[in-house]
Amino acid sequence: MNGEAVERHTITVLVNNEAGVLARVIGLFSGRGYNIESLTVAEVDPAARTSRITIVTSGTPAVIEQIEAQLNRVVPVRRVTNWTAEQAGIEREMALIKVAGTGEKRMEALRMADAFRARAVDTTHTSFVFEITGAPSKIDSFIELMRPLGLVDVSRTGVAAISRGPEAM
Amino acid sequence: MDKDNTLALAPAATGAPVTLTGAEMVIQALRDQGVTHIFGYPGGAVLPIYDALFKVEGITHVLVRHEQGAVHAAEGYARSTGKPGVVLVTSGPGATNAVTGITDALMDSIPLVVITGQVPSHLIGTDAFQECDTVGITRPCTKNNWLVRDVNELSRTLHEAFQIATTGRPGPVLVDIPKDIQFQKGVYLPPANVQHRSYKPKTDPDPGAIARAVEMMAAAKRPVFYTGGGIINSGPEASKALRELVDLTGFPITSTLMGLGVFPASRPEWLGMLGMHGTWEANHAMHDCDLLICLGARFDDRVTGRVAAFSPNSKRIHLDIDASQINKVVRADLGIVADAGKAIREMVQVWKAKKKQSQPLKDWWAQIETWRGRKSLAFKNSDTLIKPQYAVDRLYELTKDKDVYITTEVGQHQMWAAQRFKFEQPNRWMTSGGLGTMGYGLPAAVGVQLAHPGALVIDIAGEASVQMTMQEMSTAIQYNLPIKIFILNNEYMGMVRQWQELLHGGRYSHSYSEALPDFVKMAEAFGCVGLRATSPAELDGKILEMIAVKRPVLFDCRVDPMENCYPMIPSGAAHNEMILSPDDGGEVSEAGKMLV
Ligand SMILES: Cc1ncc(C[n+]2csc(CCOP(=O)(O)OP(=O)(O)O)c2C)c(N)n1
Ligand SMILES: [Mg+2]
Numbered sequence: 001m002n003g004e005a006v007e008r009h010t011i012t013v014l015v016n017n018e019a020g021v022l023a024r025v026i027g028l029f030s031g032r033g034y035n036i037e038s039l040t041v042a043e044v045d046p047a048a049r050t051s052r053i054t055i056v057t058s059g060t061p062a063v064i065e066q067i068e069a070q071l072n073r074v075v076p077v078r079r080v081t082n083w084t085a086e087q088a089g090i091e092r093e094m095a096l097i098k099v100a101g102t103g104e105k106r107m108e109a110l111r112m113a114d115a116f117r118a119r120a121v122d123t124t125h126t127s128f129v130f131e132i133t134g135a136p137s138k139i140d141s142f143i144e145l146m147r148p149l150g151l152v153d154v155s156r157t158g159v160a161a162i163s164r165g166p167e168a169m
Numbered sequence: 170m171d172k173d174n175t176l177a178l179a180p181a182a183t184g185a186p187v188t189l190t191g192a193e194m195v196i197q198a199l200r201d202q203g204v205t206h207i208f209g210y211p212g213g214a215v216l217p218i219y220d221a222l223f224k225v226e227g228i229t230h231v232l233v234r235h236e237q238g239a240v241h242a243a244e245g246y247a248r249s250t251g252k253p254g255v256v257l258v259t260s261g262p263g264a265t266n267a268v269t270g271i272t273d274a275l276m277d278s279i280p281l282v283v284i285t286g287q288v289p290s291h292l293i294g295t296d297a298f299q300e301c302d303t304v305g306i307t308r309p310c311t312k313n314n315w316l317v318r319d320v321n322e323l324s325r326t327l328h329e330a331f332q333i334a335t336t337g338r339p340g341p342v343l344v345d346i347p348k349d350i351q352f353q354k355g356v357y358l359p360p361a362n363v364q365h366r367s368y369k370p371k372t373d374p375d376p377g378a379i380a381r382a383v384e385m386m387a388a389a390k391r392p393v394f395y396t397g398g399g400i401i402n403s404g405p406e407a408s409k410a411l412r413e414l415v416d417l418t419g420f421p422i423t424s425t426l427m428g429l430g431v432f433p434a435s436r437p438e439w440l441g442m443l444g445m446h447g448t449w450e451a452n453h454a455m456h457d458c459d460l461l462i463c464l465g466a467r468f469d470d471r472v473t474g475r476v477a478a479f480s481p482n483s484k485r486i487h488l489d490i491d492a493s494q495i496n497k498v499v500r501a502d503l504g505i506v507a508d509a510g511k512a513i514r515e516m517v518q519v520w521k522a523k524k525k526q527s528q529p530l531k532d533w534w535a536q537i538e539t540w541r542g543r544k545s546l547a548f549k550n551s552d553t554l555i556k557p558q559y560a561v562d563r564l565y566e567l568t569k570d571k572d573v574y575i576t577t578e579v580g581q582h583q584m585w586a587a588q589r590f591k592f593e594q595p596n597r598w599m600t601s602g603g604l605g606t607m608g609y610g611l612p613a614a615v616g617v618q619l620a621h622p623g624a625l626v627i628d629i630a631g632e633a634s635v636q637m638t639m640q641e642m643s644t645a646i647q648y649n650l651p652i653k654i655f656i657l658n659n660e661y662m663g664m665v666r667q668w669q670e671l672l673h674g675g676r677y678s679h680s681y682s683e684a685l686p687d688f689v690k691m692a693e694a695f696g697c698v699g700l701r702a703t704s705p706a707e708l709d710g711k712i713l714e715m716i717a718v719k720r721p722v723l724f725d726c727r728v729d730p731m732e733n734c735y736p737m738i739p740s741g742a743a744h745n746e747m748i749l750s751p752d753d754g755g756e757v758s759e760a761g762k763m764l765v
Pocket of ligand 1: 607
């Protein structure tokens with residue numbers, strides 16, 4: 001099972017919202033040596049007490065298959081969906097990006113933000129905080145463009161994912 | 170003090186909710202779950218539960234001498250009965266001492282319910298006396314665990330704990346109960362068949378997969394059954410179904426260390442154990458087969474040898490109750506997620522219904538007989554020294570007609586026992602397979618003997634391992650458990666010495682068992698019987714004496730200190746590269762040296 005290419009996958013895990021459940025899921029990744037590129041978690045249904053964990057991970061197809069199987073063994077896990085493999089999902093991430101500078105660089109940053117549909121949510125004479133939403137790759141590109149223009153700080157939420165069409169996960 | 174039976178417990182499972190303290194709920198839940206024996210050790214954070222225990226009858230508490238011993242005893246109890254083992258220990262050091270046993274149970278899929286006391290809720294997180302993050306520490310070594318925060322959740326949690334420990338792939342679970350919750354009163358609910366919100370193990374095989382498996386089996390020219398502990402966990406019926414399947418197909422069969430007993434060792438289809446110290450015929454059959462039928466085993470590294478060279482020309486069927494095992498180590502051509510017993514029964518049904526016939530297996534069996542002819546378990550006996558293999562053979566011959574249960578420690582003696590002791594039934598062999606825990610066998614024997622009072626329970630031990638949990642002899646005395654600790658005393662951590670010879674130029678770095686106690690005197694100090702055999706001539710007599718004594722025995726069997734365990738697949742080698750003796754070479758590759 002060696003020699004397979006490493007792939008990036010987005011996996012959503014619907015769990016019972018009980019104490020320790022996040023530690024259980026994350027512990028599985030660290031304990032078995034799987035990657036976590038990003039992780040988001042929040043309660044999504046207070047009545048059913050379910051939380052949704054979205055993990056972006058990478059591995060060979062065999063490793064990804066194991067990750068799904070291992071997640072399914074975790075007692076408080078209700079459902080596991082591998083968007084990348086099973087169905088086309090929509091993936092979005094939000095980031096807050098701080099850029100400091102004056103003069104032409106400052107103008108250039110604003111022009112770029114406009115092109116990326118990023119909003120300035122905090123403005124001073126010497127800085128902006130931009131809010132940007134999109135696929136992770138779009139956010140990556142925006143950050144790269146900001147780097148020479150006075151990038152100071154980045155905060156990213158990690159990926160949230162959902163399926164297209166009328167059905168639930 | 171007299172027992173005062175005033176504890177207001179509810180009659181078992183009447184369905185009516187009653188009000189109890191948390192501590193009483195624990196006892197009531199144990200009763201409602203049919204628990205008759207628990208293994209434990211008291212301490213500040215479990216005193217209310219011990220107090221509740223004091224007031225009831227019908228539950229026997231076995232006081233061990235170390236919490237690790239409690240868990241191994243519960244494992245022995247569970248593995249020899251098919252029932253869950255129950256452990257009760259205090260917070261902090263009580264819980265951490267239990268961790269080795271809990272991990273052992275996880276690796277070998279043994280159903281355990283471990284109940285730990287915790288500091289009172291308001292002190293959690295303050296570094297209180299004997300506080301530790303028990304659920305944090307045991308999260309990776311339990312199937313699931315809970316910290317109980319509300320007394321009204323306690324009974325449901327306990328029932329859920331039993332359900333999860335015993336169903337699907339069995340394993341240890343842990344319920345951590347703060348001391349204030351043990352004192353509080355709340356509503357006790359009897360075990361009801363509530364559907365767990367997310368836990369729904371799949372046990373019924375997919376009929377399409379069974380049909381395909383039967384087709385593959387009927388087409389195979391060189392098939393072999395590779396069986397494991399999953400069949401034992403499924404219950405004795407699964408072993409019966411397996412016998413029928415072997416009767417129908419005539420296929421050869423091997424098993425893992427954990428699977429010994431699933432198939433009678435006296436039958437001609439039995440190839441012996443496979444893997445690192447498996448037989449020549451079992452490993453070569455695995456290597457050369459065209460169909461590998463894995464039933465309830467998990468392609469452990471002790472079994473596969475070098476994975477890239479594992480069974481290179483076979484199609485593989487893999488049956489496991491745990492979906493994550495399929496395709497984990499080797500790819501399966503057909504995966505079946507189901508309870509082993511159910512799936513094997515279905516295979517038998519479908520084979521019969523379709524009036525299937527095996528391919529002619531004459532050539533395959535002829536090949537197997539050639540391999541068998543190598544007599545890979547043969548050894549050179551001695552008139553003066555007791556060879557460890559001879560000791561196991563004599564122990565087997567002199568006990569085989571008795572109601573015998575074998576436990577082991579970890580090392581060469583364990584492998585010799587696995588290779589040579591012949592098991593005809595499941596649940597008779599208790600050993601630490603996945604974790605390889607020295608110190609397992611003695612307390613496990615305590616648990617086995619408690620469950621089977623009239624049986625002959627023998628721990629085949631090493632002199633190094635047995636010192637790890639030796640204090641449980643005192644438990645055996647206290648509860649009149651006539652366990653026999655049969656020590657193959659080679660004055661070495663023999664398995665370590667063997668690897669040092671193979672990999673480290675014979676430099677015996679700290680593997681000599683120096684300053685050994687006098688085991689006979691030690692036996693007497695504990696109040697049990699000590700026996701010693703130093704020559705082959707006296708061995709039988711001493712073994713018979715051991716069997717005849719109705720008290721716990723420590724048997725110091727002085728064996729050849731330099732004997733090594735063969736056959737062996739050197740680490741990093743393939744099944745067909747196994748060595749039969751030290752003269753066989755057995756060069757270990759650089760990659761192999763890295764392996765354990
Ligand atoms: C708790 C623990 N520590 C260390 C080991 C590593 N180990 C495996 S076998 C062995 C030697 C066992 O010696 P002994 O009990 O005398 O058995 P022998 O191999 O001599 O039969 C050791 C140290 C282990 N398996 N378990
Ligand atoms: Mg030894």
